[in-house]
Amino acid sequence: MKIEPCDLPTRPDLVDGARTLLLDAARADGVDAFSEQFVLGITDARLGHRHVLALDGERLLGLAACDDASCELVVAPGARRRGVATALLSELEGRDVWAHGNLPAARSLAEKHGRTMTRRLLVMAVEGEALREAARFEPRGDVEALDLVESVERFGRDAVEEAWLSANNEAFSWHPEQGGWDRERLSRAQEADWFAEEDVLFLWAVGEPVMAGFHWTKWHTEETPAFGEVYVVGLASAFRGRGLGDPLLRLGLAHMVGKGAQRVILYVEAENVPAVRVYQNLGFGISEEHAVWSQV
Structure with missing residues (x-):
C-alpha cells in the first residue's frame, strides 16, 4: 500500500x-x-x-x-x-x-x-402528520414572505444578495462552515446541481427592502420519494426576539410540503440545546449524528 x-x-x-x-x-x-x-x-x-x-x-x-x-x-x-x-x-x-x-x-x-469527540452534529427528521402540522404557516402583518425569484424582481439581485449575506453572517458569525460568506462563496453555493431559486425563501420588513430572515430549503431527489431539507435558516440581528423564528421555519416547511415532501430533515449542533428543543416540539426526532474527533 x-x-x-x-x-x-x-x-x-x-x-x-x-x-x-x-x-x-x-x-x-x-x-x-x-x-x-x-x-x-x-x-x-x-x-x-x-x-x-x-x-x-x-x-x-x-x-x-x-x-x-x-x-x-x-x-x-x-x-x-x-x-x-x-x-x-x-x-x-x-x-x-x-x-x-x-x-x-x-x-x-x-x-x-x-482523539476526543469535540463536536456533534445531529440530523433530525419529521414526517407524516407531524410534518403537516409543523408546516402550518400563518402570515404576519409586519413581514412579507417572498422567494428569491420574487425578491430579485422587486429589489434587484445585488440588493437581495447583499441583504442575504448580511443576515447569514449575522446569524452564523460563530459557525466554522456557514459564517463569513461573501458574494463569491454565495455564488459557488448556487452552482450546486440541486439549487433552485424558488426554494430560497425570505421574510422582508413590510414596505422596505430590509431582510428579516431567510430559509434556504433543499430538495433531495436521490431517494424515492424525494424529501426536503431545512438547509440553512437564520434571522438578521435586528429581528431577533420578535417571535419570527417559528414562522420562518414553518414557511420553509410549508413550501416543501407544497412540493410533495413526506419527510423533511435538518442539521443542528447537539450543543445548541434550545434549538434542538424547538425542533423536537415541532415533531422532529434525531435520526443520525456526525462527529468531529480532535487531538486535544
Whole structure:
C-alpha cells in the first residue's frame, strides 16, 4: 500500500475512482462519508482542498480530504481492517476529522489514536402528520414572505444578495462552515446541481427592502420519494426576539410540503440545546449524528 498526497482536481484519471469509492462506502455504511463541500472539492480546485490517497497499484483503497478547518476520510469496504484508515489518519496529525454517522468502527479508531469527540452534529427528521402540522404557516402583518425569484424582481439581485449575506453572517458569525460568506462563496453555493431559486425563501420588513430572515430549503431527489431539507435558516440581528423564528421555519416547511415532501430533515449542533428543543416540539426526532474527533 502506498500513501500519496494528491491534488484530485488536477487528476481526472482518479476522479471516477474516488466517486466510486464514496458510493461503495455509502452503500455499505448507510451514510455518506464525505459532506457536500468535500464531494465538490474532488473536482473544484477553487475550494483548495488537499487530498491523500491510499493506493494498491492503481486501485484506490482509501481517500482523505482536508480544507483549512477539518478533514474527512473514507476506506473502501473491501479494504477495511487492513490498516488503511490508520495510515490515512496518521497523515492528518493535529487536524480535526469528521466521522459521518459516528459509526462504531470510526469511534473505535479515533479513540485508539487518542482523539476526543469535540463536536456533534445531529440530523433530525419529521414526517407524516407531524410534518403537516409543523408546516402550518400563518402570515404576519409586519413581514412579507417572498422567494428569491420574487425578491430579485422587486429589489434587484445585488440588493437581495447583499441583504442575504448580511443576515447569514449575522446569524452564523460563530459557525466554522456557514459564517463569513461573501458574494463569491454565495455564488459557488448556487452552482450546486440541486439549487433552485424558488426554494430560497425570505421574510422582508413590510414596505422596505430590509431582510428579516431567510430559509434556504433543499430538495433531495436521490431517494424515492424525494424529501426536503431545512438547509440553512437564520434571522438578521435586528429581528431577533420578535417571535419570527417559528414562522420562518414553518414557511420553509410549508413550501416543501407544497412540493410533495413526506419527510423533511435538518442539521443542528447537539450543543445548541434550545434549538434542538424547538425542533423536537415541532415533531422532529434525531435520526443520525456526525462527529468531529480532535487531538486535544
